[in-house]
Structure formats: C-alpha cells, structure tokens
Amino acid sequence: MLAVMASYLVHGLWLPVTGLSLWIEQVEGHKIVMPNAVPEGTFPPAVESILAKRSFRNRARVSLRTPKGKDVSLMVPMAMFGPEEAVAALAQMEHLNHKPPATIAPDLQWLIHAYSGLCKFVRAGRVTFRLAYQANEWFPMWQLASGLGERGWLAEMMAAAPGILHVNNRALSDDMADELTHWIAFHELRPVAEAPRPMPWHEFARALLDTRPIRRGRAQLLRGLNEWKNSIYEVELQLVYIVEEPLDDDPDAAKWPVRVRVRSGTDSPRPVSAQSLDRASVEKLREAHRKAVRIAPTLGESAQLPQPGDGDWDVYLETHQLTHFITHEVDKLKASGVTVMLPKAWAQMETKAKLETHEARDPAEAATKKHIGMNKLVDYNWRMSVGDVELTEEEMEDLVNSKSGLIQLRGKWVMADKQVVSQVSGYMDALKQKSIARKKKELEQLAASAEMAKQLDQPGWEALMADVERRRQEFNEDGEEHEQVTVAELRELALESMTQEPIEFTGSTWHTALLGGVDKVAPERVDIPASVHAELREYQRRGVDWLYWMSRSGIGAVLADDMGLGKTLQLLSLLAVEKERGEQTGPTLVVAPTSVVGNWAREAQRFVPDFKVMVQHGSSRPRGEDFFKEASECDLVITTYGTVGRDFNDMGEVGWQRVVLDEAQAIKNSATRSSKAVRSLPSEHRVALTGTPVENRLSEMRSILDFCNPGVLGTASFFRNHFAKAIERNNDEEMSERLRQLTAPFILRRVKTDPNIIDDLPEKSEQILTVSMTTEQAALYKALVNQVKKDLQEATGINKRGLVLASLTRIKQICNHPAHYLGDNSPVTLKGKHRSGKVKELMRIVDEATESGERLLVFTQYKAFGDILQPYLSDQLGREIPFLHGGVSKNKRDQMVEDFQSEDGPPAMILSLKAGGTGLNLTAASIVVHMDRWWNPAVENQATDRAFRIGQRRNVQVYKMITAGTLEESIQDILDGKTQLAGAVVGEGEGWLTELDPDQLAALMSYRGRE
Structure with a gap:
C-alpha cells in the first residue's frame, strides 16, 4: 500500500x-x-x-x-x-x-x-x-x-x-x-x-x-x-544414508527404512528439499545418489522406489536385502566417501571373544610330558559376548553364520562387530582343523604301529587293532567336540590376534602368560649347592629360580640383565643345581664372542671349580670323534660363534642338554653362517644372555626369542610387517603393549636403576676382560718377542733392565692397537673390521653403556693411545669426547670436568692414568675401563675412584683388559696365583720383571694365542 x-x-x-x-x-x-x-x-x-x-x-x-x-x-x-x-x-x-x-x-x-x-x-x-x-x-x-x-x-x-x-x-x-x-x-x-x-x-x-x-x-x-x-563441495554438501530399525519385529516381514538425508559439514542431516536448495545443488545430490546406487545396487531394489528431487528419497529394504547391504556394500560406500549411519544401539554392541584353556583330559598324555613345554596338549573352549550378553552355543553359531553381525538377540536387533566375528570365525576354523589334523596323524601312527605288531605277531596286537578301531569311531562321532591343540598352536593364534583384535585367554596362569597375558608364574626357590663357590645376591637367586623353572617347563629363556649383574654366575649356578639334583642329561654348550671365552673359563674355574670344562677354540682344538668323546664327558663346553660356524657338524652329534648364547645379539641377523649354525644344534633347552635392552631393538629381540623358542614371534617378515613397522615408525603404543605381553613370559630383565636391585648390588665390582688379538696384532707381537729373546741373550745389568722395560712398553702398545705400536697414524679400523681386540671390546662396552644411559671413563697409560681413541670415539658417538692428559691446562681441565659432570655431558671421557688418577670428581660415570694395565693395584684403584667416590649414586662397574696369550695374560695368571714362578719376587708395578732370567722372561712373553 x-x-x-x-x-x-x-x-x-x-x-x-x-x-x-x-x-x-x-x-x-x-x-x-x-x-x-x-x-x-x-x-x-x-x-x-x-x-x-x-x-x-x-x-x-x-x-x-x-x-x-x-x-x-x-x-x-x-x-x-x-x-x-x-x-x-x-x-x-x-x-x-x-x-x-x-x-x-x-x-x-x-x-x-x-x-x-x-x-x-x-x-x-x-x-x-x-x-x-x-x-x-x-x-x-x-x-x-x-x-x-x-x-x-x-x-x-x-x-x-x-x-x-x-x-x-x-x-x-x-x-x-x-x-x-x-x-x-x-x-x-x-x-x-x-x-x-x-x-x-x-x-x-x-x-x-x-x-x-x-x-x-x-x-x-x-x-x-x-x-x-x-x-570442499564433498564436505560442505553430502548425502547421508541412515539405517533405521523396522517397526515390524518379524524378521521375515520387516521393512528396514534407509533414510536419505543431506548435510553440510558436521551439521545434523536433514531431508532433501528442492525448495531449500538451488537447482545446481539438487542436481549434484541427484547425481551423488545415482553414484551411490551404482556402488550399492541394493539401494535400487527398494520396496518403495525413491523419487529424488520430489522430496521422498528414502529406501526400504527387506531383512535379507539389508543384510546384504551391510555385509557387502556399506564398506564400499564408505570407501568412496559416502557416509552410512547405523542405529546407535548397534554401534554400542562391543563384541569380544574369549578362549578358555584347560589341562588336557587325557591322563596318559599328561604323564608323558614334563610340566608344560610348548608342545603340551590343552583343551580349549570358545566363548563370545555382544555387549554385556555372553552368548550360548546356539547364539554363537547364529552370529558366526550371520557373517554381517546382524542378529536378533533375545528379542532385540543387535549389530556385532563383523570384523571380530569374521576373525573369530577364522580362528575357530583354524584351531578345529589343527585339532582334526593332529588326531588324524595320531590315528595313522597308531594304526601303523598296530599293523607292524600284527605282522610281527607281537603279543597284544589284537588289542592294539581294536583300540585303533575304537578311536576311529570316537573321532568320527565327536572328534569336533573334544578339541585339543598344543600350547605352541595357541601361541600362534595369540600372535595373530595381537595384530588385529586381541582375544582374551583364560585358564591356568602359565597358559595365560604364554598366550600374551600379563601375569607370570612365580617360580619356587631352589637351593644353591655348596659346589657353587659364591654368595649369590637376592636378585641373582631369583634369576636362578626362574631359569630352573623355565628349564623344567621346556621353555627357552632370555636372561637380559644389565651388564655387571652377574649373568654368568646365574647360568653356572643353574648348571650346578641340575647336577646336584641328578637332572643333568648332557653337557651345556656356551657360545660366546672370542673376547669373552677366556672370561667364561675363568669364571667357571672360580665359581664351579668341580666342573669339567672344555674350551673348544683354536687351531689345535679336537675334531670329529675326539671332540665328541671329550665334550660328552664335560659339564661345560665353551666355544665361539666362529668355531660353531665351522664345526657345527661335529657339534651337532653331541647330546647337548642346553645351548647358551652369550652376547646373544650376535645372532641378530638370522642369515649369517654362525646364526644358522647355532640354530641347527639340537638341545633340550636354550638360553640367551644379553645385556642389551632387547625391548628397544625389535629385530634383535625377535631373532633372539626365535632362537630360544622357534616361531614364538612368527616369521621375520610377519614380525616386521605387523609389529616393527607399527612400533618403530608410528610409535604405536597399543601395539607396543601387545608385544610386551607376548614377550614377557620369556624374558627376565633387571636394570641397575631398579630400587629392588641397586640396594642388593655391591658398591663396586671388578672384572678382568681377556680379549683376543687380531691377526695383525699377533704377527707384530711374535716378531717383537723373537727379537727380544735374541737381545736378552746378550744384555746384562742395567742394559738388560732397560731392554725389559722398553719391551714391556712395546708389548702393551701392540696389545692396545697396531697404530699405537707403529706410530704411523693409520686408521683404527680397516675395511670396517677392527684391528685391535681391545678397541673392539671397548666399543661393545660403549654400545651397552649408551643403550642403558650410563657414562664411562676410559683410562690408558699412554697419551699416544688416547690421541688415537679420541677422534674415533667422537666419530662413533657423534659428539666430541674429551681427553684429559698432562698437557691440558688447569682451566681447560676444570672445564672438562664441569662439562662431563653436567646432565647433558658427553657419554665418555678418556684420561691418561697419571693425569686423571687423582684429584678429580667424575661421579657422572658408573663404568670404568682400564685399556692397559699398570700392574699396580693402588694406582689403578686411584684412577677408578674418580667415579667410585662420595656423591656416586650408582654402582660402579670396573673392567680391566688383558690380551689373551700374551705377557699381559701371563702376569695376570701369576697375580691370580694360577702360575708359580720359581725364584721370582712379585711386587707392585713392573720392576720385578727385570729381575727374571732370560728363559723365564721368554716363557712369559711367548705368544700362546689361538688361531
């Protein structure tokens, strides 16, 4: 108007x-x-x-x-x-x-x-x-x-x-x-x-x-x-298909509405209306619906055909059509970016599977097995639940047969997790087939035995044949009802399920632990016999208890204690327990790196002197029948990975009770000759010893566990694809926890920082490390000794004294590194291989210390050797490693100490024995390595006390290196009382060596190396 x-x-x-x-x-x-x-x-x-x-x-x-x-x-x-x-x-x-x-x-x-x-x-x-x-x-x-x-x-x-x-x-x-x-x-x-x-x-x-x-x-x-x-359009404007429950509860007559709605972004879906949208949008939605029907043809089989563009886009499906839609088409729609919403009640129906295990009901079978073992037969029974409802056998069968997971459960429509249903169905079939296959194989073996007895006319063959026939009838009648599998087969199932939807295992505590549960069985305390000449600490006693229990249960074990916690002593104590109890069925073979073979022999002589010990190493080692006879009479045989790689045929003939791998990370590559060799050796029990935190190196952990219990973590490719990639690349915490559960029963890991361990540790422990020379070192050593022998025949008085002291220095230089002796600035390694046994062993200690977050002090008498080590360690550790020696000024010396003591200080420090032997406080370190010996305990202890002093909150591990077969080992044997030297007055330091006659000196210097 x-x-x-x-x-x-x-x-x-x-x-x-x-x-x-x-x-x-x-x-x-x-x-x-x-x-x-x-x-x-x-x-x-x-x-x-x-x-x-x-x-x-x-x-x-x-x-x-x-x-x-x-x-x-x-x-x-x-x-x-x-x-x-x-x-x-x-x-x-x-x-x-x-x-x-x-x-x-x-x-x-x-x-x-x-x-x-x-x-x-x-x-x-x-x-x-x-x-x-x-x-x-x-x-x-x-x-x-x-x-x-x-x-x-x-x-x-x-x-x-x-x-x-x-x-x-x-x-x-x-x-x-x-x-x-x-x-x-x-x-x-x-x-x-x-x-x-x-x-x-x-x-x-x-x-x-x-x-x-x-x-x-x-x-x-x-x-x-x-x-x-x-x-943007696909996000801003999209069709949503909403499945609603039918009004009719009769499954045969029910019509399931599938509402077709449109929504923008995360807004609530609403009916499609041409009046509320522009023509272009309606046409795009119409085309989107046509595309959805092409992907999911069931939407085009509606009992009431939709009329896109006219306001009624809904679809109505019968129960069998909806089942097909959910089973075969919903995932395709979702993969194409189309949203399908199921009733909220269905989404809340969590589906779980549980496998109950029990001891095998056959008492004859139980009597033939020694406790458990991976081949122990167990009975099993499946249970499933949807939501809070545990299903009956009939309901379980209906759910498995439904495939889609849509069933009417006790008057209500429920949607179970079809992925879980599918997985469990596959697991059930797999275990059933394993059970049937085993029973068939057992019947075939029993029938063959009965037939043989019949042909030989042995007494009782008729009863055997009758028993075979009876078992056949029982198998045909109820073979699928009474299911039995081995623990190893259940373990395979647990492994597979861990990478998908975990299955809950119930039964005995030990079964549950083996199948990925978190609880371990607490082993009983075993008495340590008097033949063990050592007082074991509490954590070491627990280690022996665990190893003994694992051995009697037929399960391979990984003792992964930190270095310095006494893995060798625990293993030797286990052997002594079995020998005392009359359970020793053969010798134990220890395979170790060459550098620690001598340590094993020393520790065995020290802790179990009654043992008959054999070191199988070197060019003069026995072969063939000679080795078989000598090894079979021993308690303990010690060898190297290289020797096993060459002599595995001879070693495979011995009836080993146990094969033990020391520094077991040596077999991290399963394709190497030595790795294949140790895996081929037959034994009743296998043990791996390692100070490396195996949970941080997944491929090494799998290889080590696979040696102890073959197949326990699946194949290398399975483990890499299902566990390693998820954990190492994606930091998948859930998968890490699943893997921890699977490996926990087989690994005993104690660290020095554990409050239960640190209070039980000595304040300072020392260990003599006997390392082997490289071929290059041995050649230099023999040439030097031959020349010194000639010179000693002509030297007298003060000339002789000077010759001995100078020769001792040159010997130590050769034992340290060829470049130290030659003074030619040549590299520490050649073509990736170490030229020095001592440097190789030092790097092993450095690697373990780095893994466990510990720092170390490296002492040497010689500045020239420190000058060789400093750039090499700096390069290997990716950080400047300080070298404190007499030529360092006071200000720089103080700065080095301050830097090392700081929280983010360098992982190692090199010190000359004299310059770093007194007046320093270096409590940030808990490991001390003496690369070359002064043969004066007071001087060496002063150096060690740079770390072992007031303010040190951790226990200190001290390593003193000597080279096998050289003057260094000869002197150590004298100091240990293993060698008597007539007429010699052994004192502190090295001066007493000059008082020996030429023959005595020549005997001490002579190279007694192996290979």
Missing part, C-alpha cells in the same frame, strides 16, 4: 557485465524520468546523494511489463555503477534494508537485502576462490561458499526475487554468488591489501586482493582450484 502512495520510485537492476544500474519511474502514467524531474526530498537522503553524483546519460535495453500485463522492451536512461562504486552505493543504502521507504522499488529493496546478506557471509569467512576469464586474461576472484547454509539462503533469495530481475538477468544467481560477493570481499579487504608488510604478497594473493590477472601457471592453477573446490 505504501508503494502505491509514492509518486516516484527508484528501481535497481543487476545487469550482465554492467552490474548495478538505477533508474526512476514516475508512478502516474508509469513514465521513466530523469532525476531533475523529481521534487527534492522525494527519496531518502542517501539515495538522493547517490543520484545527484551520477549522470543518466547511459542507456540500456530493459524488458518491462506494463500494468496491463504487456511485455515491452525499452531503452532506459540509467545511472550505472562500476564494481567498486556498486558496493559503495549499496553500502550507503544498506540501512534502508530494515525499514525500506515507499519510494524504494521492490527490485532495489531486493538488491539491498541481497547485499546485506552477502556481507554477513563474507565477514564470516564463508567464501572461496575461483578463476574468471575476462578479456583474454584469468582473474582470481572471491565467490560465495557452497555450504548448505549458503546454498539454502541463495535458493530462498532467488525464489523471492522480483520477476524484472530474472527477466533482465538469467544468471542473477551466479552474479550474486560470484560478482557481487567478490567486490564485497574486495572492499572489505582493502585496508589489509594497502597495509605495509615486512615481505611482499605472493603473486596469487596480490592478484586476488587487487583484482588483476595472474601471469604464471594459469592452466595448472585452474585445475588445482577446481579440484580443491570439488573437495
């Missing part, structure tokens, strides 16, 4: 290319007039201000309809506005949107309202990009986002637009979403574009902000933008 009362109306049009245009109508007579014909004050001040600044010289052809309904086309004088001017004009009139005056025509009112709405979207960031092609150039421009809210608003606006706007611009919708949106955003971002910046805009951003063409990569950019916008 207000519009009728106005004498003049100002109209607005949005014309293609031109944009915003204003023209004036005189209501009386419906004439088109110029602004000067309109009385002042007719229009609102904002409108009059806009019109006053514009000329009406431009004319455009406009299609109009007369009051009598006649369509006419006229050239109309207009005020036309460029893009920026159009936005400024509409902004000036925006306040009229809330209460438009009568003089504003409906078409201009609509344009003002459209501008106001687009401003809100732009300011809310609901815009995206496009490339517009104009005048042979590509312009990056803003456009309205394609979300459900934006599309719905735009559809409503187009439906309410006056006809004159549509008639004169058939692309009105696109112009509003694209052109006007861009210039609004351009106007809003003008201050940002003009503000100073520390660095220039990217070319694309600059072109977008300035509305100018881009110059590079236009075709590629266009493709990329289109792909990006399509991905």
Whole structure:
C-alpha cells in the first residue's frame, strides 16, 4: 500500500557485465524520468546523494511489463555503477534494508537485502576462490561458499526475487554468488591489501586482493582450484544414508527404512528439499545418489522406489536385502566417501571373544610330558559376548553364520562387530582343523604301529587293532567336540590376534602368560649347592629360580640383565643345581664372542671349580670323534660363534642338554653362517644372555626369542610387517603393549636403576676382560718377542733392565692397537673390521653403556693411545669426547670436568692414568675401563675412584683388559696365583720383571694365542 502512495520510485537492476544500474519511474502514467524531474526530498537522503553524483546519460535495453500485463522492451536512461562504486552505493543504502521507504522499488529493496546478506557471509569467512576469464586474461576472484547454509539462503533469495530481475538477468544467481560477493570481499579487504608488510604478497594473493590477472601457471592453477573446490563441495554438501530399525519385529516381514538425508559439514542431516536448495545443488545430490546406487545396487531394489528431487528419497529394504547391504556394500560406500549411519544401539554392541584353556583330559598324555613345554596338549573352549550378553552355543553359531553381525538377540536387533566375528570365525576354523589334523596323524601312527605288531605277531596286537578301531569311531562321532591343540598352536593364534583384535585367554596362569597375558608364574626357590663357590645376591637367586623353572617347563629363556649383574654366575649356578639334583642329561654348550671365552673359563674355574670344562677354540682344538668323546664327558663346553660356524657338524652329534648364547645379539641377523649354525644344534633347552635392552631393538629381540623358542614371534617378515613397522615408525603404543605381553613370559630383565636391585648390588665390582688379538696384532707381537729373546741373550745389568722395560712398553702398545705400536697414524679400523681386540671390546662396552644411559671413563697409560681413541670415539658417538692428559691446562681441565659432570655431558671421557688418577670428581660415570694395565693395584684403584667416590649414586662397574696369550695374560695368571714362578719376587708395578732370567722372561712373553 505504501508503494502505491509514492509518486516516484527508484528501481535497481543487476545487469550482465554492467552490474548495478538505477533508474526512476514516475508512478502516474508509469513514465521513466530523469532525476531533475523529481521534487527534492522525494527519496531518502542517501539515495538522493547517490543520484545527484551520477549522470543518466547511459542507456540500456530493459524488458518491462506494463500494468496491463504487456511485455515491452525499452531503452532506459540509467545511472550505472562500476564494481567498486556498486558496493559503495549499496553500502550507503544498506540501512534502508530494515525499514525500506515507499519510494524504494521492490527490485532495489531486493538488491539491498541481497547485499546485506552477502556481507554477513563474507565477514564470516564463508567464501572461496575461483578463476574468471575476462578479456583474454584469468582473474582470481572471491565467490560465495557452497555450504548448505549458503546454498539454502541463495535458493530462498532467488525464489523471492522480483520477476524484472530474472527477466533482465538469467544468471542473477551466479552474479550474486560470484560478482557481487567478490567486490564485497574486495572492499572489505582493502585496508589489509594497502597495509605495509615486512615481505611482499605472493603473486596469487596480490592478484586476488587487487583484482588483476595472474601471469604464471594459469592452466595448472585452474585445475588445482577446481579440484580443491570439488573437495570442499564433498564436505560442505553430502548425502547421508541412515539405517533405521523396522517397526515390524518379524524378521521375515520387516521393512528396514534407509533414510536419505543431506548435510553440510558436521551439521545434523536433514531431508532433501528442492525448495531449500538451488537447482545446481539438487542436481549434484541427484547425481551423488545415482553414484551411490551404482556402488550399492541394493539401494535400487527398494520396496518403495525413491523419487529424488520430489522430496521422498528414502529406501526400504527387506531383512535379507539389508543384510546384504551391510555385509557387502556399506564398506564400499564408505570407501568412496559416502557416509552410512547405523542405529546407535548397534554401534554400542562391543563384541569380544574369549578362549578358555584347560589341562588336557587325557591322563596318559599328561604323564608323558614334563610340566608344560610348548608342545603340551590343552583343551580349549570358545566363548563370545555382544555387549554385556555372553552368548550360548546356539547364539554363537547364529552370529558366526550371520557373517554381517546382524542378529536378533533375545528379542532385540543387535549389530556385532563383523570384523571380530569374521576373525573369530577364522580362528575357530583354524584351531578345529589343527585339532582334526593332529588326531588324524595320531590315528595313522597308531594304526601303523598296530599293523607292524600284527605282522610281527607281537603279543597284544589284537588289542592294539581294536583300540585303533575304537578311536576311529570316537573321532568320527565327536572328534569336533573334544578339541585339543598344543600350547605352541595357541601361541600362534595369540600372535595373530595381537595384530588385529586381541582375544582374551583364560585358564591356568602359565597358559595365560604364554598366550600374551600379563601375569607370570612365580617360580619356587631352589637351593644353591655348596659346589657353587659364591654368595649369590637376592636378585641373582631369583634369576636362578626362574631359569630352573623355565628349564623344567621346556621353555627357552632370555636372561637380559644389565651388564655387571652377574649373568654368568646365574647360568653356572643353574648348571650346578641340575647336577646336584641328578637332572643333568648332557653337557651345556656356551657360545660366546672370542673376547669373552677366556672370561667364561675363568669364571667357571672360580665359581664351579668341580666342573669339567672344555674350551673348544683354536687351531689345535679336537675334531670329529675326539671332540665328541671329550665334550660328552664335560659339564661345560665353551666355544665361539666362529668355531660353531665351522664345526657345527661335529657339534651337532653331541647330546647337548642346553645351548647358551652369550652376547646373544650376535645372532641378530638370522642369515649369517654362525646364526644358522647355532640354530641347527639340537638341545633340550636354550638360553640367551644379553645385556642389551632387547625391548628397544625389535629385530634383535625377535631373532633372539626365535632362537630360544622357534616361531614364538612368527616369521621375520610377519614380525616386521605387523609389529616393527607399527612400533618403530608410528610409535604405536597399543601395539607396543601387545608385544610386551607376548614377550614377557620369556624374558627376565633387571636394570641397575631398579630400587629392588641397586640396594642388593655391591658398591663396586671388578672384572678382568681377556680379549683376543687380531691377526695383525699377533704377527707384530711374535716378531717383537723373537727379537727380544735374541737381545736378552746378550744384555746384562742395567742394559738388560732397560731392554725389559722398553719391551714391556712395546708389548702393551701392540696389545692396545697396531697404530699405537707403529706410530704411523693409520686408521683404527680397516675395511670396517677392527684391528685391535681391545678397541673392539671397548666399543661393545660403549654400545651397552649408551643403550642403558650410563657414562664411562676410559683410562690408558699412554697419551699416544688416547690421541688415537679420541677422534674415533667422537666419530662413533657423534659428539666430541674429551681427553684429559698432562698437557691440558688447569682451566681447560676444570672445564672438562664441569662439562662431563653436567646432565647433558658427553657419554665418555678418556684420561691418561697419571693425569686423571687423582684429584678429580667424575661421579657422572658408573663404568670404568682400564685399556692397559699398570700392574699396580693402588694406582689403578686411584684412577677408578674418580667415579667410585662420595656423591656416586650408582654402582660402579670396573673392567680391566688383558690380551689373551700374551705377557699381559701371563702376569695376570701369576697375580691370580694360577702360575708359580720359581725364584721370582712379585711386587707392585713392573720392576720385578727385570729381575727374571732370560728363559723365564721368554716363557712369559711367548705368544700362546689361538688361531
């Protein structure tokens, strides 16, 4: 009514290319007039201000309809506005949107309202990009986002637009979403574009902000933008298929509604309505539904066909159709990015599987096995639950047969986890087949034995044949009901299930532990016999108890204690226990690195002197029958990995009770000759000793455990693909915990930092490390000794004394490293192999210390040797390793100590024995290594006490190196009381050596190396 009362109306049009245009109508007579014909004050001040600044010289052809309904086309004088001017004009009139005056025509009112709405979207960031092609150039421009809210608003606006706007611009919708949106955003971002910046805009951003063409990569950019916008559309506007439960509870008559809904982003799905969406959006949804039907044809078999575009898109399926849809098609839809929602109650139905294990019911079988062992037969029984409901046998069968997991359970429709159902079904079949196969094999063996007895006419063959026939009948009747498998076969199942959906195992504590449970059986305490000449600490007693229990149970064991905790003593004590109890069935073979073979022999002589010990190493070692006879009479045989690699045929003939691998990480590569050799040796029991934290080296852990219990972690490729990649690459904590559960029963790991261990440790423990020479060292040593022998025959008095002391120095240099002796600046290693047995052993200690987070001090008498070690250790550890010697200034010396004592200090420090022997506090270290010996306990202890002193909170492990077969070992044997030297007065230091006669010196120096 207000519009009728106005004498003049100002109209607005949005014309293609031109944009915003204003023209004036005189209501009386419906004439088109110029602004000067309109009385002042007719229009609102904002409108009059806009019109006053514009000329009406431009004319455009406009299609109009007369009051009598006649369509006419006229050239109309207009005020036309460029893009920026159009936005400024509409902004000036925006306040009229809330209460438009009568003089504003409906078409201009609509344009003002459209501008106001687009401003809100732009300011809310609901815009995206496009490339517009104009005048042979590509312009990056803003456009309205394609979300459900934006599309719905735009559809409503187009439906309410006056006809004159549509008639004169058939692309009105696109112009509003694209052109006007861009210039609004351009106007809003003008201050940002003009503000100073520390660095220039990217070319694309600059072109977008300035509305100018881009110059590079236009075709590629266009493709990329289109792909990006399509991905936005898929998120912003998508179909959702919602499965609802049927009203009819009869499974045969039920019709399951599948509601087809549309949603934007994470908004709630709502019915598809052509009235609330623009035509383009409806067409895209229609095509999306057609695509879904192509992927899931069941949606096209609806009992009530959907009518996309007419408001009813829903699908109705029968129960068997829904089962097929869920089983075979839902996953395909989800893989294609289509959302399918099942009833909420179904999603809450957690499905679990449980396997109950019991001791085998056959008492004859139980009597033939010694406790457990991986080949022990056990009975098993499956149980499943959906939600809180444990299923009966019949319900379990229905669930497994359903395959989809959709069943009616006790009056309610439930959806079990079909992946779990499928896995459990596979597990059940696999175990059943294993059980049936074993029974068939047992029957075949029993039948063969009965047939042989019959042919030989042995007494009782008739009873045997009858027993075979009886077992066959029982197997045919109930073979599938009474299921039995071995612990090893159940272990395979546990391993497989750990990589998917874990199965809960119940039964005996030990069965549960072997199958991945967290509890271990606490072994009983065993008495340590008097034949063990040592007082074992409490944690060592527990270690012997565990090793003994594992041995009697037929399970391979990994003793992974920190270095210095006495793994050797625990193993020797185990052998003594078995010998005392009459359970020794053969010798034990210890395979160790060459550098520690001598240590094993020394420790055995020290702790179990009654043992008959054989060292199988060196060129003079016995072979063939000689080795078999000698080894079979021993308690303990000690050998090297290299020797086993060469003599595995001879060693394979001995009836070993146990094969023990020391420094078991030596077999981390299962493809090496020595690794294959030790795995081929038959034995009743296997033990691996390692100080390396096996849980941090997954491939080594698998290899070591596989030696002790073959197949316990699956094949190398299975382990790598299912465990190692998930844990090492992706830090999968859940998989790490599953692996820990699987390995826990087989590994005993104690660390020095454990409060239960540290209180039980000695404050300081010392160990003599006997290492072997390399071939190069041995050649240098023998040549030197031969020359010294000749020189000693001619030397007398003070000359002889000087010759002995000089020779002793040269011998120590050779034992340290050939480069130390030769002084030729040659490398520490050659072609990746160590030239020195001592340096090789030092690096083993360094690696273990690094793994356990401990720091060490390395002492040497010689600055020249420290100069060789410093760059090598620095390179190996990736950090500068300090070397403290007499030439270091006081200030630098103090700085070295301060740096080493700090939390992030270097992992090692090298010290000369004299310069670093007194006055230093280096309690950050808990490991001390003496590379060469002073043969003076007071001097060596002073050096050791740099770490072992007040303020040290950890126990200190001291290693003193000597070289096997050399003067160093000879002197150590004398000091240990193993060798008597007639007429010699052994004192501290090395001076007493000069008092020996030439023959005695020659005997001590002579090389007694092996190989």
